[in-house]
Amino acid sequence: MKYQKRLENNKIQCLICPRYCSLNEGQSGFCSVRKNIGGNIELETYGYNTGMAIDPVEKKPLYHFYPESRVLSFGTNGCIMGCQFCQNWHITKVKPNYNRLFKVSPKDIVRYAIEYNCKSIAFTYNDPIAFFEYAIDTAKLCRKYGIKTIAVTSGFINPEPAKEFFSYMDAANIDLKGFTKNFYKKNCLAKLEPVLDTIKYVKHNTDCWLELTTLLIDGENSSNEEIEKECEWILKNLGDSVPIHFSAFHPSYKKMDKNPTQIETLMRSYNIAKNKGLKYVYTGNIPHPESSATYCSNCGRAVIKRAGYKILENNLNGNKCKYCGNICDGWFE
Numbered sequence: 001m002k003y004q005k006r007l008e009n010n011k012i013q014c015l016i017c018p019r020y021c022s023l024n025e026g027q028s029g030f031c032s033v034r035k036n037i038g039g040n041i042e043l044e045t046y047g048y049n050t051g052m053a054i055d056p057v058e059k060k061p062l063y064h065f066y067p068e069s070r071v072l073s074f075g076t077n078g079c080i081m082g083c084q085f086c087q088n089w090h091i092t093k094v095k096p097n098y099n100r101l102f103k104v105s106p107k108d109i110v111r112y113a114i115e116y117n118c119k120s121i122a123f124t125y126n127d128p129i130a131f132f133e134y135a136i137d138t139a140k141l142c143r144k145y146g147i148k149t150i151a152v153t154s155g156f157i158n159p160e161p162a163k164e165f166f167s168y169m170d171a172a173n174i175d176l177k178g179f180t181k182n183f184y185k186k187n188c189l190a191k192l193e194p195v196l197d198t199i200k201y202v203k204h205n206t207d208c209w210l211e212l213t214t215l216l217i218d219g220e221n222s223s224n225e226e227i228e229k230e231c232e233w234i235l236k237n238l239g240d241s242v243p244i245h246f247s248a249f250h251p252s253y254k255k256m257d258k259n260p261t262q263i264e265t266l267m268r269s270y271n272i273a274k275n276k277g278l279k280y281v282y283t284g285n286i287p288h289p290e291s292s293a294t295y296c297s298n299c300g301r302a303v304i305k306r307a308g309y310k311i312l313e314n315n316l317n318g319n320k321c322k323y324c325g326n327i328c329d330g331w332f333e
Contacts, residue, residue: 001041001133003161012036016132016161017080018194031130032095033078045076046134048101050091050125052109054116058309060124060152061245061284063294064330065171065209067304068311071150072118074109075125076134077101081154082189083177085217089253092126106138113147120148120170129157132165139168151208155198156190166202171209171331173245174199178214178221179230187220196233203238209331211243213284216261216269218249227269231276240279241329246270248285267291279329298326 003015007022014021014029021029023036033045052074057065059073079092086092113121121142128135128151139149148170155174157165166172176195177188184192202210214230216222234242246269248261266283270291273281283291287308294304301323305313315322319332 001043003132003158004041006039010039012039012041014041015158017129017156018158018191019080030082031078031080033076033130043131043133045078045096045101045131047103047105048076048096048098049074049104050076050101052102052104052112054118055122056309057120057122057150058306058311060122060150060173061213061247061282062150062171062173062209062211063245063282063304063306064211064243064280064328064332065150066119066148066331066333067314069119070117071120071122072109072113072116073122073124074104075123075128076131077126078130079127080130080156081127084187084189084253085215085249085255085258086253087250088125093253106134106141109138110141110145110147113142114145118147120150122150122152124150124152127152127154127156129153129161129165132161136165136168143168154188154190155195155202157194157198159197159201162198162201163205166206166208169206169208171211172202173211173213174202176212176214176230179226179233180221183221187217196237200237203242210238211245213245213247214269215247215249216265217255217258218261218265220258222261222265222269224268224272227272228276231273231278235277240277242278243280243282243330244273244278245282245284246273247283250285261286263288294328296321296324296326296328299324303328 005013011022028035055071057069057071077096123135142149151169151172279297292306293302303315
């Protein structure tokens with residue numbers, strides 16, 4: 001494994017994510033799936049699958065990447081993040097039980113995508129940074145067969161592996177989980193800065209289409225000040241055309257005492273982002289026709305109307321608004 005460093009006392013340091021786990025023989029990292037075996041870091045979950053599904057691409061969520069196309073989604077166990085509100089904690093926060101997992105090779109995954117007419121394969125459910133090698137080997141085969149690749153990720157990755165990882169991704173939805181160091185430390189057991197660095201790298205140094213998601217938790221990361229700072233950072237560092245999804249939290253894992261996010265919180269954040277000048281702002285996990293639509297940044301008409309993950313109306317000709325001819329940012333047929 002190339003992203004590792006030999007230390008004293010036969011320890012091996014994993015260099016994939018900013019945790020830099022130093023592992024004795026037989027010891028697993030924070031993610032629980034990368035292990036020192038015989039003096040090398042090995043991915044124990046390589047080829048093991050917690051489940052596969054065919055989704056609309058909007059579910060990732062990606063609203064500007066081949067809308068309404070079919071995606072083959074899959075993931076494994078383990079995660080490099082420690083989110084106390086994890087919605088998929090039953091696969092990210094438990095030790096893998098290999099007797100209960102499916103064995104699926106990269107070749108099989110690509111074959112299924114072709115068989116079920118999926119335009120893309122999404123690495124999701126748990127963070128693909130944790131199953132780095134499995135994801136990349138699958139993505140390489142996708143390139144060979146003309147299948148697009150999607151990473152749904154925290155972006156908590158070191159710069160060198162990020163270069164390799166995102167060179168094989170056609171689209172990414174990166175979770176910008178909050179916008180304070182304290183939120184990341186307390187609720188994600190992680191750091192904010194590496195995530196911001198990854199987001200900037202993907203936007204400015206790759207051909208990967210980028211969208212962002214912030215899961216809003218009332219009283220934790222939803223204040224006006226925090227949303228304003230996040231939007232200002234996006235404008236300054238990414239521009240006005242990166243879509244941002246504000247999603248509703250539902251009680252899960254160690255945050256069962258928290259209430260579900262109020263629609264008022266989502267709409268307040270939506271309006272802040274729009275007023276700051278971001279072109280493409282959305283809400284998620286709560287149906288809301290107004291804030292799930294894509295609007296032309298020139299004439300203001302709705303170019304894509306949605307109900308949940310379903311498109312009700314598509315008023316684009318290719319990537320252009322049919323009303324005024326203005327280009328809508330994204331990857332469209």
